[in-house]
Amino acid sequence: xxxxxxYLDEDRWxxxxxxxxxxxxxxxxFQKLSAAYSEPHRAYHTAEHILHCLEEFDHxxxxxxxxxEVEMPLSFHxxxxxxxxxxxxxxxxxxxxxxLLLNKCPPExxxxxxxxxxxxxxxxxxxxxxxxxxxxxxxxxxxQPELEFLDNERAIRTENQWVPEKTYREERAKILVSxxxxxxxxxxxxxxxxxxxxxxxxxxxxxxxxxxxGNHA
Numbered sequence: 001x002x003x004x005x006x007y008l009d010e011d012r013w014x015x016x017x018x019x020x021x022x023x024x025x026x027x028x029x030f031q032k033l034s035a036a037y038s039e040p041h042r043a044y045h046t047a048e049h050i051l052h053c054l055e056e057f058d059h060x061x062x063x064x065x066x067x068x069e070v071e072m073p074l075s076f077h078x079x080x081x082x083x084x085x086x087x088x089x090x091x092x093x094x095x096x097x098x099x100l101l102l103n104k105c106p107p108e109x110x111x112x113x114x115x116x117x118x119x120x121x122x123x124x125x126x127x128x129x130x131x132x133x134x135x136x137x138x139x140x141x142x143x144q145p146e147l148e149f150l151d152n153e154r155a156i157r158t159e160n161q162w163v164p165e166k167t168y169r170e171e172r173a174k175i176l177v178s179x180x181x182x183x184x185x186x187x188x189x190x191x192x193x194x195x196x197x198x199x200x201x202x203x204x205x206x207x208x209x210x211x212x213x214g215n216h217a
Contacts, residue, residue: 008034008047012054013075020068021105029099036079042077044155045078049141053077056137060190063133069109070130072096073116074137083159093117122178125187142185142202143195149202169210176207 010030017025037047053074057064064070080091082199093114100110112130119131120138141152160168177184185199186192 008037008050008075009054016068016071016075020072021100021103023082023103026103029047033076033079039081041083041159042081044156045081045159046150049078050075052141053137056140057133060133060188062138063129063188063190065130066112069112070116070133073113073120073134076113077117077120077134077138083162089118089121108179136186136188136191139179139186140178140191140195141200143197143199144202145198146202146205149206153206173207173210176203176210179203180207 008030013030013033014025017023034047037045037050054071054184057074059125061067076096077089077092079095080088082088085091094119097110097114100113101107116131116134117126119126119135120127122135126132126135142149145153156172157168163171166172180203182199185203186198
């Protein structure tokens with residue numbers, strides 16, 4: 001199953017900026033962001049992933065306390081992506097923080113944006129409502145139909161093709177197990193109801209393929 005070639009929506013981006021900071025988007029920022037998501041080493045963390053996240057967000061906008069502040073980190077959360085690094089979220093957050101402060105966005109809003117991007121690191125359970133939404137939206141791909149999930153898994157392996165097979169299987173299995181050990185895959189009722197059962201099945205099947213034996217959850 002081949003992945004679609006998709007592009008960010010510049011009109012949506014400009015509209016977000018005008019709603020968000022009451023200013024026009026900085027000249028050239030959209031092009032820089034689009035170029036980042038088009039980097040040749042990306043296969044999963046592309047514009048297609050961002051568009052998927054924004055589509056999911058459109059269904060739950062009314063659940064967000066600060067909807068514009070949720071949409072901005074969804075657009076920016078994978079802006080920096082280096083498979084050899086472990087601080088991509090921090091660097092993505094640094095980038096959007098610099099841009100927002102230069103454009104006179106209130107510091108308290110900028111802080112919230114940074115915190116929401118860090119929720120996509122998935123190392124700590126988010127407590128605040130909007131952070132839970134962002135984390136769930138980022139992981140909504142786990143609950144997609146089997147063929148789409150498998151396509152995403154192959155794309156993630158492509159991004160990490162430099163990692164030896166044995167090492168990749170071990171490290172990827174750790175990530176999948178961390179999700180399966182949760183009482184719920186998703187933090188919000190909306191996403192758990194919509195995707196929780198399929199996500200758990202996808203994760204168990206993927207773990208079995210990686211490990212080569214039965215139930216690990």
